[in-house]
Amino acid sequence: MVSDNKNLGIDAAEYQRRLRRVRPAGREHGYDNMGLGLLGHIAGEVNGTSFSQAVKQHVLQPLNLPNTAMGVPDRQLEYLGACHSWNDQKEPVQCKHNFMREVFQGAGDISTTGADMARFMTALLDHTCLDGRCVLKPSTYAQFTDMNQNRVHAQAKGMGFIIYEKEFAGRFAMGHDGGQDGFSTIMTLFPDSGTGVFISLFSYPGIPLEFNLSTVLDFFGRGQLVDTYGPANVAVGAFAEKFIPLSTASPIAVDSTFQPLSLDGLSGTYLDTRAVGSALIDRILRVLGVLKVEVEGEEVTIAGQGPFRQTGSGMLTLDGENGEWYFTDKGENVFLQHSAGVAMSMFAKVPWHMNMRWVVLPLILPLLFLIPRLLISLIRQKNSSFRKLGNLALLAGVGVGLGLYLELEYFAANYYPDGATIYLIGWRMLFNIGWVAALITLALVVSRRQTLFGFGGASAALKSLLVIGFSVSALAVAILLPYWGLVANFTE
Numbered sequence: 001m002v003s004d005n006k007n008l009g010i011d012a013a014e015y016q017r018r019l020r021r022v023r024p025a026g027r028e029h030g031y032d033n034m035g036l037g038l039l040g041h042i043a044g045e046v047n048g049t050s051f052s053q054a055v056k057q058h059v060l061q062p063l064n065l066p067n068t069a070m071g072v073p074d075r076q077l078e079y080l081g082a083c084h085s086w087n088d089q090k091e092p093v094q095c096k097h098n099f100m101r102e103v104f105q106g107a108g109d110i111s112t113t114g115a116d117m118a119r120f121m122t123a124l125l126d127h128t129c130l131d132g133r134c135v136l137k138p139s140t141y142a143q144f145t146d147m148n149q150n151r152v153h154a155q156a157k158g159m160g161f162i163i164y165e166k167e168f169a170g171r172f173a174m175g176h177d178g179g180q181d182g183f184s185t186i187m188t189l190f191p192d193s194g195t196g197v198f199i200s201l202f203s204y205p206g207i208p209l210e211f212n213l214s215t216v217l218d219f220f221g222r223g224q225l226v227d228t229y230g231p232a233n234v235a236v237g238a239f240a241e242k243f244i245p246l247s248t249a250s251p252i253a254v255d256s257t258f259q260p261l262s263l264d265g266l267s268g269t270y271l272d273t274r275a276v277g278s279a280l281i282d283r284i285l286r287v288l289g290v291l292k293v294e295v296e297g298e299e300v301t302i303a304g305q306g307p308f309r310q311t312g313s314g315m316l317t318l319d320g321e322n323g324e325w326y327f328t329d330k331g332e333n334v335f336l337q338h339s340a341g342v343a344m345s346m347f348a349k350v351p352w353h354m355n356m357r358w359v360v361l362p363l364i365l366p367l368l369f370l371i372p373r374l375l376i377s378l379i380r381q382k383n384s385s386f387r388k389l390g391n392l393a394l395l396a397g398v399g400v401g402l403g404l405y406l407e408l409e410y411f412a413a414n415y416y417p418d419g420a421t422i423y424l425i426g427w428r429m430l431f432n433i434g435w436v437a438a439l440i441t442l443a444l445v446v447s448r449r450q451t452l453f454g455f456g457g458a459s460a461a462l463k464s465l466l467v468i469g470f471s472v473s474a475l476a477v478a479i480l481l482p483y484w485g486l487v488a489n490f491t492e
Contacts, residue, residue, distance in 0.1 A: 001098040001099065001100055001101070001181055001207055001208075001209050002098065002099055002101060002209070003096065003097075003098055003099070003209070004099070005071075005072060005074070005077070005097075005099050008071065008099060008100070008101050008102045009101070009102060010101050010102070010103050011417075013419065014416055014417055015103055017415065017416050017419065017492070018034070018277070018416055019034070019038065020277065020278040022275065022276060022277070022278055023275075027332070027333055027348075028273045028333060028335065028346070028348045029150060029152075029159075029273065029344055029346070030272070030273030030274045030275050030344050030345075030346065031274045031275065031344045031345070032274075032275035033104070033107040033108075033275075034104070034107070034275065034277070035275060036106045036107040036108070036162070037103060037104035037105065037106045037107045038103075038106070039106050040103075040104075040105055040106015040107070041102075041103045041106060043106065050102060051070065051102065051105055051106055052069075052070035052071060052102065052105060055070050056069070056070070058135065059135055062133045062134075062135055063119060063120060063123050063128075063130050063131075063133070063135060064119070064130070064131065065112070065116040065119060065120060066116070067112065067113040067115070067116050068110060068111070068112040068113070068116045068117075068120070069110070069111055069112075070105050070109055070110060071099060071100065071102075071105060071109050071111065072097075072099060072111045073111075076111055080097065080111065081183070081200075081202045082094055082182075082202055083095045083097060083181060083182020083183055083202055083203075083204070084182055084202050084203040084204075085182055085203065085204065085205055085206045085222065086203070086205075086222060086225060086226055087222070088221070088222065088225075090225045090226060092203065095181065095182040095206055097181070097182070098181040098182075098206075098207070098209065100180070108178050108180065109180070114198075117187075117198045118196075118198070121187065121189060121196030121198060122196070123135065124189060124196070125189055125191060125194050125195075125196060126194075127141045128141055143160065143161060144160050144161045144163065145160045145163065145174065145191070146158075146160050147159060147160055147164070147165045147174065147343075150343060150344075151343070152326075152328050152335050152337065152346065153314055153326035153327070153328045153335075153337055154313070154314075155312065155314075155315055155324075155326055155339075156326045156337040156339070156343070157337075157339075157341070157342060157343045158343050159342075159343035159344060160174070162176060163175065163176055164176060164342050164343040164344065165342075165343055166188055166342075168188070168233075168236055168237045168239075168240040168241075168244075169237050169238075169240045169241035169244075169246075170246060171190060171240045171244045171245075171246065172190070172191075172192070173188050173189060173190050173191075173240070174188075174189050174191065175187040175188040175189050177229060179204040179205075179207075179228060180204065180207060181204065181206050181207045182202065182203065182204050182206055183200065183201070183202060183203075183204055184200075184201045184203065184204045184228050184229065184232075185198070185199065185200045185201070186198070186199045186229060186232045186233065186236065188236050190240065190244050192245075192247075193244050193245060195243070195244060197236050197239060199232045199235065199236070201228070201232060203226070203228065204228055205219050205222050205223040205226075205228070206219065210412045210413045211277070211279070211281065211282070211412050212281065212408065212409050212410065212411070212412050212413065213281060213405070213408040213409045214409060216281060216285070259313050260310050260313070261310070261313055261314045261327070261329065262329070263295045263298070263300065263310070264295075265329055265334055265349075266293055266295050266300065266327055266329070266334065267293055267294055267295045268293055268334070268349050268350075268352065269290055269291070269292060269293075269349065269350055269351070269352055269354060269355050270290070270291040270292075270293060270334075270336055270347035270348060270349050270350065271286055271287065271289060271290060271291070271347060271348060271350050271354060272286065272289045272291075272345070272346075272347055273344070273346050273347065273348050274286075274344075274345070279411050279412060279415075280407050280408060280411065280484060280486070281407075281408045281411070281412075283484070284360055284408075287354060287355060287356055287359055287360055288356055288360065290354070290355040290356060291303050291336065291347050292304070292355075293336070294306075298310070300316050302316070302325055302336070305318065306318065308325060311324075312324075314326055314327050314328060314329075323338060323339045323340050324338075324339045325337070325338055325339070326338075326339070333348055333349065334348070334349040335347065335348055335349075336349075359480060359483060359484075362473075362476035362479075362480055363400070363404065363476065363477075363480055365469075365472060365473035365476050365477075366393075366396055366397035366400045366401060366434075366438075366473045366474075366476070366477055367397060367400075367401045368473070369393060369397060369466075369469055369470060369473055370394070370397045370398070370401065372390075372466055372469075373390050373393045373394035373397055373470070374394060375390075376389075376390030376391075376394075376466075385444065385448040385451045385452055386451075386452060386463060386467075388444060389441060389444055389445065389448075389452065389467065389470060390470075392437050392440050392441045392444065393437075393441055393470040393473070393474065395433065395434065395437040396434045396435075396437035396438040396441060396473075396474055396477055397434070397473070398430075398434070399430040399431065399432075399433045399434025399435075399437060400430075400431065400434040400435075400438075400477055400481070402427070402430055403427050403428070403430035403431040403434060403486070406427035406430070407427065407431075407486070410423070410427075411424070415492060419491075420490065420491040420492065424490070424491075425490045425491075428486070428489060428490045429490070431481055431486045431487065432487060432488065434477060434481070435477060435478065435481045435482075435486075435487050437474075438473075438474040438475075438477035438478045439474075439478055441470060441471070441474040442471060442474050442475060442478065445467060445470070445471050445474075452464070452467045453467060
């Protein structure tokens with residue numbers, strides 16, 4: 001996002017630095033704004049134009065949508081609705097308009113009017129045909145709306161080409177929802193009754209201009225205060241219950257021949273498949289969304305809830321609760337989906353160590369021991385080994401702590417626009433210095449263990465406990481900095 005409507009371009013080198021494959025292709029699917037932006041950019045190149053011009057040429061003009069455009073052209077700025085967010089007191093506040101860069105517009109950057117949106121939904125409900133003109137071939141429309149092509153579990157919701165399956169008051173629907181800086185929208189189509197519902201709200205927590213520690217904390221803090229989509233979905237559900245015939249059929253297959261699936265491979269750690277970037281803050285945020293699954297006999301516990309029992313093939317139900325979990329074991333991958341989730345909302349099984357307990361929390365240990373390390377360094381110690389240990393542990397803690405803050409706060413603003421600047425190289429040096437200090441700390445503890453450890457009194461016991469703490473934190477640094485790719489990495 002940028003604040004200047006006339007500065008929507010991006011340097012090719014910066015764009016390339018933002019494009020990183022974070023997981024192998026074809027293994028799993030998840031919500032991915034960067035991927036959709038790339039698809040839009042490629043569509044523009046294939047068309048020999050920008051994505052904006054391709055949309056205008058192949059969609060907007062054929063369907064006669066004169067007040068719809070990619071982005072917000074100057075001619076529409078004066079008609080643009082006022083975006084809103086909210087402050088810490090849950091009070092709505094008007095926000096400053098930000099605009100999406102051109103290479104990302106495939107992820108959703110349309111400005112339109114109610115009348116144009118009604119025409120667009122009418123076309124979608126009639127195979128993208130309107131006033132005698134069609135945007136898609138029949139075969140392409142069939143793929144576009146085929147909810148089974150991306151249905152991982154037979155009972156879970158499916159997805160076509162970006163448009164995904166919904167359900168309101170027992171009625172099958174399809175559509176796509178989304179939010180942008182200060183705006184959120186819900187588009188729901190009931191194809192069997194030829195009805196479409198579109199709701200636009202001039203409110204959303206906002207998409208940060210740069211994805212860093214302070215904006216993430218602000219975004220998630222305020223995002224928890226107000227339910228953006230909940231009231232709108234309640235309204236669509238009430239509308240469906242009153243006006244949409246209940247006979248509308250869902251394409252979900254009925255599980256009439258229940259064959260229990262083996263639960264042997266279900267236990268483990270699961271992470272949300274929503275795509276994240278390659279920056280450290282992106283990867284840490286993904287690990288924070290861990291889902292723990294435990295199996296004991298025929299009973300399954302998911303995220304501390306349970307016991308769930310298998311009531312259909314791969315269907316796990318909790319007595320007295322609405323909604324189920326679905327699991328799919330594809331051998332190489334095991335997936336979990338909730339019945340209330342959208343099609344691309346799924347969890348994939350990952351190695352045991354990919355959770356906060358093992359790869360995030362231990363990074364805090366060096367910070368917890370900074371004060372005793374500093375005291376040991378300042379107070380004259382008779383034990384020279386203990387004094388050296390304190391100095392090394394202090395160096396490791398400061399290097400890792402300061403490096404982590406700089407990485408989380410300034411990586412996006414530094415690396416993506418400019419590449420490997422002297423500032424990035426500088427704080428990456430801190431990681432490497434801290435890592436080497438941690439290794440020397442461990443070597444010192446091993447080689448001087450007889451002089452460092454002792455339990456002959458309260459003072460000696462306290463020192464021994466501190467040595468153990470320093471050793472554990474140094475071990476965490478020695479293991480986790482290479483794990484996160486922060487050792488010997490000065491450029492990205």
